[in-house]
Amino acid sequence: DTGVSQDPRHKITKRGQNVTFRCDPISEHNRLYWYRQTLGQGPEFLTYFQNEAQLEKSRLLSDRFSAERPKGSFSTLEIQRTEQGDSAMYLCASSSTGGSEAFFGQGTRLTVV
Amino acid sequence: DQQVKQNSPSLSVQEGRISILNCDYTNSMFDYFLWYKKYPAEGPTFLISISSIKDKNEDGRFTVFLNKSAKHLSLHIVPSQPGDSAVYFCAASVLGQGGSEKLVFGKGTKLTVNP
DSSP: OOSOEEEOSEEEEOTTOOEEEEEEOOTTOOEEEEEEEOTTSOOEEEEEEETTEEEEEOTTSOTTEEEEOGGGSOEEEEESSOOGGGOEEEEEEEEOTTOOOOEEOOOEEEEEO | OOSEEOOOSEEEEETTSOEEEEEEEOOTTOOEEEEEEEOTTSOOEEEEEEETTOSEEEETTEEEEEETTTTEEEEEESSOOGGGOEEEEEEEEEEOGGGOEEEEEOOOEEEEEEO
16 A cells, blocks of 8 residues: 555543654655644644655644654654544544645544543 | 635435535635545545636546635536445635645535445
8 A cells, every 4th residue: 555654543542641643655756745624624734844844834733733754754743632622533644846736645533531 | 703614514415326425614715625525434545626717627537616706616426336435525725824724624415325
């Protein structure tokens, strides 16, 4: 399977705990995006990497959120001190330079209890 | 402020008929538009796109029309099949910082195709 892969698919955590998600983009794609989708809404942009550089962050990305993409390959999204409002589907997408079509992974469903 | 609007939360059509999903946008800086299809508990799947310099793009049963003056686009599915039942998201690409082409999504329209 050469698509975008995300792990885990589901995560249930207690409020206040830290969680980390992983995304493996399509191998030849140098652009990587994180989005968040809540119930009844479309995905909302969180952050963007070109290779290993994080070049844009949405104001939705509070200080409790951090994302990395070491070596320009896979990416991780960490949420510290989770809150119930963080419950959502976290989606990773990748694209190639000059290509506007972003290809999404299956997402990580986070539930904070 | 919802820059991409899908005003119909749901649409129901009969198998074999045409499905028309609509989308309106407000930002004239959007230069590329995409439609994604999403099944429950899965990520969005890219369906079809159109550049702002075109007014129509066709791919098999799917055609997207763009009316720039009205800031409106639509997705036509002909003929509709039960497997097309899903949530359809309209998205617009906007150039962001560092060359990002982040997507701004509508809230989606749930299409149900009845056999």
